Amino acid sequence: MAGHAHNAPQLTKNQALVLGTLESAGAPLSAYTILDHLRGEGLRAPLQVYRALDKLVAIGMVHRLESLNAFVACRHPGCGHHETVAFMICEACSNVGEITDASLEDRLKLAAEDAGFAPKRSIIELRGTCRDCQS
Amino acid sequence: MAGHAHNAPQLTKNQALVLGTLESAGAPLSAYTILDHLRGEGLRAPLQVYRALDKLVAIGMVHRLESLNAFVACRHPGCGHHETVAFMICEACSNVGEITDASLEDRLKLAAEDAGFAPKRSIIELRGTCRDCQS
DNA sequence: TGCCAGACGTTATACCGTTACGCAACGAAC
DNA sequence: GTTCGTTGCGTAACGGTATAACGTCTGGCA
Ligand SMILES: [Zn+2]
Ligand SMILES: [Zn+2]
Ligand SMILES: [Zn+2]
Ligand SMILES: [Zn+2]
Incomplete structure (x- = not known):
């Protein structure tokens, strides 16, 4: 623990x-x-x-x-209050990484607001292959 | 139909x-x-x-x-082949909008690659309130 | 002491998705 | 035309995900 x-x-x-x-x-x-x-x-x-x-x-x-x-x-580096996190899910080894990127968050929020949408919660999940599993 | x-x-x-x-x-x-x-x-x-x-x-x-x-x-304007779409899901009226934003896509891809991750598929779903439901 | 909020435990049920099987229709290959 | 692979169809049974509706028990606090 x-x-x-x-x-x-x-x-x-x-x-x-x-x-x-x-x-x-x-x-x-x-x-x-x-x-x-x-x-x-x-x-x-x-x-x-x-x-x-x-x-x-x-x-x-x-x-x-x-x-x-x-x-x-949670494996977030620093484990702060993350409003918006993007998860990287490796389909080979199941490892999960977390990204917090302010500019990504801004970009997303902007695009939504352009469409008149007020987001409360963002779900971002990337499926792919992590560094260790790329051969 | x-x-x-x-x-x-x-x-x-x-x-x-x-x-x-x-x-x-x-x-x-x-x-x-x-x-x-x-x-x-x-x-x-x-x-x-x-x-x-x-x-x-x-x-x-x-x-x-x-x-x-x-x-x-699909309600995508133009309905092309959308690689990456972000969905805006209104929690009040259940309406779903679609965003395709190249710069958002790039930003996400870049952040992932910085972490050594090779994404195959992106899932982006925003929960919130659509234009019509904001009072 | 009496009350309340929050965690707990149990049973039953609803909701989401797949496996495994067999059949029918179609088109390409022979 | 027969063979065969592919694709879609229909049925039954099952397994995985999540919640509803109870009642109990505790600790904090007026
Ligand atoms: Zn985290
Ligand atoms: Zn991996
Ligand atoms: Zn679409
Ligand atoms: Zn709405």
């Missing part, structure tokens, strides 16, 4: 178990996979996992990958 | 039914919702809808919205 200290508000037992599972996996896991990893710790129902995930996502320690229906522990 | 003519390769009956449903809805629909709309036309199983959707997505007449697990008929 190593980790970067987001200003984390005392995790509960289930939240800590779920976070630990994600961190030691180092890759995205589905809620049901997490559940399977934690049956030995007494968890039995999906909802126990989903509730913990909801909280962890809310405080920014875990991200949800929409295109994968899966969750990953 | 009005529509823009992508260079469409003669849709089959099921494909035309599914596309027609999406176009007349004018908003994203889940595969099961499409199926419910088409029971009267003889469709009975999810697979019939998913197969049609697969094809329609492949030829670019329908887009899949990953963050919604839903599908929408």
Whole structure:
């Protein structure tokens, strides 16, 4: 359960178990996979996992990958409050990287506002091949 | 079944039914919702809808919205081959707009390559409020 | 003490998507 | 014309993802 200290508000037992599972996996896991990893710790129902995930996502320690229906522990360099993050998902090794790029964010916001759209949340997920997997 | 003519390769009956449903809805629909709309036309199983959707997505007449697990008929102005599209999803009225912005695409590609990542596919979905729904 | 908010546990259910099988239609190759 | 590969179709069964609706238990606080 190593980790970067987001200003984390005392995790509960289930939240800590779920976070630990994600961190030691180092890759995205589905809620049901997490559940399977934690049956030995007494968890039995999906909802126990989903509730913990909801909280962890809310405080920014875990991200949800929409295109994968899966969750990953935050690896953001510095782990600040990232408003907009772009995820790089390697299809070969499942590793997930995070980009925060202000000019990209600006560009996106501008393009949306040109169309009269007021964005609240941005989902950016790149599928491809990470540095290590390019042969 | 009005529509823009992508260079469409003669849709089959099921494909035309599914596309027609999406176009007349004018908003994203889940595969099961499409199926419910088409029971009267003889469709009975999810697979019939998913197969049609697969094809329609492949030829670019329908887009899949990953963050919604839903599908929408293409409304892209000009409907060309869009490599990278950003979707603007209104959370108030469910309307979906499409942006194609070369400089945004470049910026994203550059940021990824800085990180040693070779992207194959980009998923960009903005959640927010469209022009008509801002009061 | 009484109350409330938040986390918890359990059951059941809804929603999303695929596997596996077999059949029918079409066109190219022989 | 027969063979064969490809593509679409239909059905059944299944597996993966997420939530609803209960009730319980705790800790904080008036
Ligand atoms: Zn992060
Ligand atoms: Zn990789
Ligand atoms: Zn489009
Ligand atoms: Zn709207």
